[in-house]
Amino acid sequence: MVSQPKAKTWDSNPFFPQGQTMRLPAPGTVPRAAPDRPVPQPAAATPALLARGQERYAVFCTPCHGGAGRGDGIIVQRGYPRPPSFDEARLRAAPAKHFYDVISNGKGNMLSYGAQVPPADRWAIVAYVRALQLSQGATLASLPAEDQAAVAAAAKAPAKAPASGATR
Numbered sequence: 001m002v003s004q005p006k007a008k009t010w011d012s013n014p015f016f017p018q019g020q021t022m023r024l025p026a027p028g029t030v031p032r033a034a035p036d037r038p039v040p041q042p043a044a045a046t047p048a049l050l051a052r053g054q055e056r057y058a059v060f061c062t063p064c065h066g067g068a069g070r071g072d073g074i075i076v077q078r079g080y081p082r083p084p085s086f087d088e089a090r091l092r093a094a095p096a097k098h099f100y101d102v103i104s105n106g107k108g109n110m111l112s113y114g115a116q117v118p119p120a121d122r123w124a125i126v127a128y129v130r131a132l133q134l135s136q137g138a139t140l141a142s143l144p145a146e147d148q149a150a151v152a153a154a155a156k157a158p159a160k161a162p163a164s165g166a167t168r
Contacts, residue, residue: 053128
């Protein structure tokens with residue numbers, strides 16, 4: 001491959017009308033780096049943002065961090081070093097940008113997910129992580145009345161029996 005014929009960027013080239021190898025991009029061309037432009041942090045966590053964050057968290061974060069963010073994912077159960085729980089005081093106090101930067105660049109044993117997770121999805125994951133943090137310390141009294149009633153009703157309901165004919 002080193003010795004094959006090729007044209008380098010600044011070489012003259014009689015094949016093209018201007019006699020240059022280097023060409024201008026075609027009109028309307030999108031640079032490769034454009035999809036990874038920084039995205040500002042959303043002003044508020046909307047239900048759509050949290051739903052997207054939950055989906056992306058399940059794909060990229062659950063294997064190590066676990067479903068509840070306690071650092072007990074399947075990879076940890078197979079011997080990989082345990083990541084910190086999102087419920088730790090230092091992570092509760094960390095700014096949202098910290099989580100965004102760790103997803104983007106990695107930290108400690110966590111590799112960078114900048115190539116896999118687009119910037120807007122990183123903010124969605126951060127919003128979902130914040131929701132996980134809120135859920136860890138939630139008490140029944142902190143829930144709205146209708147949710148308290150739903151939890152109480154679910155606690156009083158008898159457990160469902162397995163479907164008949166089910167075998168192991």
